[in-house]
Amino acid sequence: MHKVWKLLLLSSCLAVGLTAGAQDDQAPGQAQANKGSGTRAELAKQPPTLQNIYGRQHVLLDGRWNYIIDPYETGFYNYRRQPFDQSPSGAGGFYDDRKPKDKDDAVEYDFDSSPTLAVPGDWNSQNAKLEFYEGTLWMRQKFVAAPKEGKRYFLYFGAVNYEAHVYLNGKKIGSHKGGFTPFQFEVTGKLLKGQNAVVVKADNTRHQDDIPTVNTDWWNYGGITRDVLLAETPDTYIEDYQIQLAKGDMGRIEGYVQLAGARRAQDVSISIAELGIKTSVRTDANGRAAVSIALSKNKVRYWSPEDPKLYTVSIAGATDKLDDRIGLRTIETRGHDILLNGKSVFLRGISLHDENPLIPGRLRGEGDMRMMLQWAKDMDCNYVRLAHYPHSEEMIKLADEMGLLVWAEVPVYWTISWEKPEVYANASQQLTDLVVRDKNRASVIIWSIGNETPVSPVRTEFMGKLADTVRSLDRTRLVGAALEVHRSGDVVTVEDPLAEKIDLASFNQYAGWYWSNNKEMLKFSFKVNYNKPVIVTEFGADALGGYHADSDTKWSEEYQDQLYKNTFKLLDAIPGLRGMTPWVLTDFRSPRRPHPYYQDYWNRKGLISETGKKKQAFYTLKSYYEQKQQQYK
Known part of the structure; x- marks a missing residue:
């Protein structure tokens, strides 16, 4: 290429x-x-x-x-x-x-x-x-x-x-x-x-x-x-910077500039020509200076999925100059609501892996990445969960450009060695690297510290420290994690001590697939014990593209489609529901999935098959999201 x-x-x-x-x-x-x-x-x-x-x-x-x-x-x-x-x-x-x-x-x-x-x-x-x-x-x-x-x-x-x-x-x-x-x-x-x-x-x-x-x-x-x-x-260069709207304040940019090299103390200008902004700061002996810029709200086009406006921000010192394209937006929660630029939003999402189903292997460039994100937009998504690890910097920049909100995640996954300090150090470093890399991208609204981690005191301490690490690096975004649920009779409960450390009641659930079935799943109800926005980070069912039967036959497109319809009924009954990322956009490869006919080392929960064909549930989710879009206009 x-x-x-x-x-x-x-x-x-x-x-x-x-x-x-x-x-x-x-x-x-x-x-x-x-x-x-x-x-x-x-x-x-x-x-x-x-x-x-x-x-x-x-x-x-x-x-x-x-x-x-x-x-x-x-x-x-x-x-x-x-x-x-x-x-x-x-x-x-x-x-x-x-x-x-x-x-x-x-x-x-x-x-x-x-x-x-x-x-x-x-x-x-x-x-x-x-x-x-x-x-x-x-x-x-x-x-x-x-x-x-x-x-x-x-x-x-x-x-x-x-x-x-x-x-x-x-x-x-x-x-x-x-x-x-x-x-x-x-x-x-x-x-x-x-x-x-x-x-x-x-x-x-x-x-x-x-x-x-x-x-x-x-x-x-x-x-x-x-x-x-x-x-x-x-020799002396702009090493790092953060230029974002202050938390909860659409009228002020806050951040910092960091220089490295011999001439660390110098004047540095920050300008956004399109907004008529030019200000100067003086870095200290360590090369650092805080940035605070007042904005005229009626002049700013705030970044959103409907209007993904990016401004050219220029940072220039005596020895170095760097341009970046940055969107300006705020994200916060209030009770059950997620507020984007002060307005309640429903996150119409989908999960996806860093993998091209049409060409074997990882995504290799902009064409692969744009295809995946465009498929999400074709389904009327305004949001993607980039699971279960950091995706590429190019992917995040494309999300900025195309107007897709992002859940960004680190691979703290299932049953790691919670008790070992060196394991925590590794997880903390990967999380730090992710935040440092993508902190200027408007599309990223949630830093996820992990997925499906079973509850125990040592795990909760581990994950709580990760939440603290995120907040020490960036307080302008939300912190999340994909929690597990617990079933007792017909009640599915979201109750996890980690929920006290994060901003969302976010969880995975697989009613109708790993437990229950299409005939029985509607008897369940969800109990969420937190006054926080509810984000359902996973649900779904495997379907072999092109395999058709009735809606009671697992592996068929009809079964997957009916499960989605049933799941919408279950989730809409949750008062605080403010978004979801069904699992998953496309079929992807997995050594855990050996069935020679239905799987052949593929996880078939995708709404798009490995040949790029849309399954029935793709259109069902699209229709549901069109209704949600109208509801949240």
Whole structure:
């Protein structure tokens, strides 16, 4: 994709110029060291992830990467199971990308002769031998650079699933754990003039003490699944910023600007030309300044699904300038109501995975993402739940542009190791990375801290701390979680101590599928013990596209369609119902679903089949949402 212009960009001039102590800047969003194979000293050198990476001068390193399958991790460990990169020389692994010195030198790998994979992209969908593979793949890309003095350079990865070790020209520059959040390493002073090579050890092995844990209901796609960029900044640059309406105040922008580098104290201007706004702040010795800007309400077009207006916001200092497109809106709750720009709104939503049903594997670019979001809009949705992990930055920006509200989630899922501090640290870091990346996107209205986590004291403490973490990073949005329900007789109760820590009574329920059936489900009723907006985050039924029977026959489109009709009757009886995200927009792949006929390793709860055909329930949900839209005009 875009192969020609990417190759042209790779030959463009890139820069180098590292001042002493330039890597000591720290902030949320740093890459995590890998337990047992990365060091704290190594981690401490790594800069925070750049805000608005695509707004930077950059070169995409996407394209075809050579790869080597390494199930025994021969390229990482010696025969005594000691990492090569922790030896005194740091040499000996596949990352050396070594060639034989002479005819007596036996080298047992060769990237140049190895096959290639497309990046961004998962390996499972690109090679039949790798469909179910979980383990290590080595991936290499060559590129040309011409580094310049006075510039800083960052090697940025949108996502690598799950554990990544990154090497530049044979030297380790860092490691990261987490399959869906961005990370970067500063490579100023490490780039060569001319040809360079980056090697990534990607390992998607599942572990009990990771986030997510070993048991999930989605495909464990391995590899470099999002863009790889080499970004250039000035020596002192705009590292981070937040420009959003103040909580509950449509007449004021609040936020901050953060600089990094040697000249941290300087004047910085923030301007929105279309609104006639230009103000200046002075950053302190740490490079930080608060921002507060009064607005004339009658001049502002507030962002909403009906009018997704984005303003060009320019931030400029003496050493750096950056533009972003930002929408202005408020989101809050009052009793049972969710207020968008002060007006009650019903969230007409759908859940979706970061997966294209028509082309195997992860979403690879704007076309894939726009297709998924457009399908949601075709169903009259104003809202999507991006489950069960952070989706790409491009997806969020498209939601901004297309006018879709977003529930953004981290993969704290089912039965993780609640009692272990290192597991909490991993979850907290992934949540932090998500908030730091997307805090300027108007579409994001809910930060979700997890999905279907069974109640226990240690779990509630864990999740409560995550809620506190979100609020410490961003108080302008709502905090949610997909809670479980409890059944007693014919009453389904939403009662969870975690509900006291979040803004919504949000829960999953599967009446008619995992319990009861279409004939019996209408006898149930819901009891929600909270004066909060009720959001039903999941319900649904599997249906094999094109399989037709009566509405009592599971797996048929008729059964799924009737279940939706019954569910609307049940949920409409809940006084505080203010939204829903049925499960799920499209069929998606899952190793948990082996039935050879109805599933074939697909979760069939999609309203659109793997061939892109809309099932009957698609139109039923669309009709229901059209009624809700009229009700909330």
